[in-house]
Amino acid sequence: MHRRLIHFLTGIRSEYDILAPIIEAVGARPDLEAAVIATGAHLTGLHGYSVQQIRADGHRIVGEVDSLLASDGLSGRVKGMALQLTGMTDIFARERPDFLVVMGDREEVMTGAIAAAYHRIPLAHVGGGDHADDDNVDNIIRHAVSKMAHIHMVTTELSAKRLRALGEEEWRIHVTGASGLDRLLSVPLMSRAELDEAVGVDWAGAPYVVLLFHPTITDFSQASEHIKAITRVLEHSELRVAAMAPNSDPGNHAISAEIAEFAARCSRVKVFNHLDRQKFVNLLRHASLMIGNSSAGILEAPSLGLPVVNVGIRQRGRECGDNVIFTGYDEREISAAIDKATRDAGFRDRVSQCRTPYGDGRTGARIAAILAEVESGPKLLNKRFILE
Known part of the structure; x- marks a missing residue:
């Protein structure tokens, strides 16, 4: 055959x-x-x-x-x-x-x-x-x-x-x-304590957000300004931050540099250049929020009941679940969206039950x-x- x-x-x-x-x-x-x-x-x-x-x-x-x-x-x-x-x-x-x-x-x-x-x-x-x-x-x-x-x-x-x-x-x-949803169902569940040990943080169960922000070719020259709008808001919050490296598109150097500086000045930040699938999926499972503009927030986060703040133009107009809040680059708007995603009990309850349009x-x-x-x-x- x-x-x-x-x-x-x-x-x-x-x-x-x-x-x-x-x-x-x-x-x-x-x-x-x-x-x-x-x-x-x-x-x-x-x-x-x-x-x-x-x-x-x-x-x-x-x-x-x-x-x-x-x-x-x-x-x-x-x-x-x-x-x-x-x-x-x-x-x-x-x-x-x-x-x-x-x-x-x-x-x-x-x-x-x-x-x-x-x-x-x-x-x-x-x-x-x-x-x-x-x-x-x-x-x-x-x-x-x-x-x-x-x-x-x-x-x-x-x-x-x-x-x-x-x-x-x-x-x-x-x-x-x-x-991508197949992966979520196949990856074994880690406890929060197991996850913290696996990724090398000592956050003692404290709430954290996953930051994953990529450059967009239409405005890549402003990538540094855009990522700084996010990091400034997160720096003034009390949330721990698991910051993922951006993709390789134009503007990624500026984003990586700001994330490194953010981690240097804020002890609540942990930067990951790469995580294997088990660690990354469990990082999303235990997160309070995902912030940035990754397609993972559109395609996969709804199946985890994970709130997402999508900042900027990337992913705008894309088919998505009720878990996504779209914002511009205004820091007050970003801050308000984070507050809603992490503190609004009604919103979080809706997100926990939201349905994904992306399959089974x-x-x-x-x-x-x-x-x-x-x-x-x-x-x-x-x-x-x-x-x-």
């Missing part, structure tokens, strides 16, 4: 964590074989050298493409894409997959789509059709990759509707939910079944544009 070989492309820890349940589900099937292409931030110590997590999870890495330049501007990200294209071309020449799976909207998703298209490799896109009104380049990349993809694994029916509006054929679109935590198995059962050949590769 021929086992379909599925390559998964990933460039950063957050992306890999979303893909991981799918990789595991593919690897568990006798008719499929999984392999990972690691690139971007996975291969640098600046972002925790997270390729080690992929190895620790037991997945075969078919190739590593070193592409992250030491740049905090727009050109570095674009030049890195050229390195990714070259590296993936070499990988496909050495070991051609039956499918390439990409997730979301980062630059490796676009380079993977281009490389697969020219090699006539079917492309499966996870998370297509999602949209935020934040004027970020991510939206453009995500929708462009959807037009290049042959199979769509979308998170919600609204995302599926957007793909139909792009002219995609109905049979290519599968509403599978968000695979069984996405990985659904996607693996689709990859195993979809008919390969000319019909799959030759895309048509459907007009209503």
Whole structure:
């Protein structure tokens, strides 16, 4: 029996964590074989050298493409894409997959789509059709990759509707939910005391918030000003702060520098460059609040009953649960939102019972079944544009 070989492309820890349940589900099937292409931030110590997590999870890495330049501007990200294209071309020449799976909207998703298209490799896109009104380049990349993809694994029916509006054929679109929820259900629960010991804090059960703030390409030059608005509010609160490193997008150096300074002047702050999946999920489980602009606050936090304060334009207009409070960068507005999220009993009760629009935590198995059962050949590769 021929086992379909599925390559998964990933460039950063957050992306890999979303893909991981799918990789595991593919690897568990006798008719499929999984392999990972690691690139971007996975291969640098600046972002925790997270390729080690992929190895620790037991997945075969078919190739590593070193592409992250030491740049905090727009050109570095674009030049890195050229390195990714070259590296993936070499990988496909050495070991051609039956499918390439990409997730979301980062630059490796676009380079993977281009490389697969020219090699006539079917492309499966996870998370297509999602949209935020934040004027970020991510939206453009995500929708462009959807037009290049042959199979769509979308998170919600609204995302599926957007793909139909792009002219995609109905049979290519599968509403599978968000695979990040699979991870939440599979990670063993740690007690608060076990968590504090595991992450190296002595907070004695005191309330804490998780800070995870990424730069946005539309206003990355103001990243320092934006993160300082958040840290100043948190510094004047009584909350402990678990501060996570930002992603590798332009503006990340300024955010990392301010977080380091914040930790130096405030003893209640603990900075994490990288946490493995078990620690990170349990960090969210025991938190009083998540603040920043991470998609984890939109996709995964509702299933944990975790309040989220989303600061700035990133994620604006995205489909979300009742757990999210959106604010601008005004410190008084941020402070009021934190107070509501941590002290308003009625709000916290609603959040504890809120429903997520992103599925039931069984996405990985659904996607693996689709990859195993979809008919390969000319019909799959030759895309048509459907007009209503």
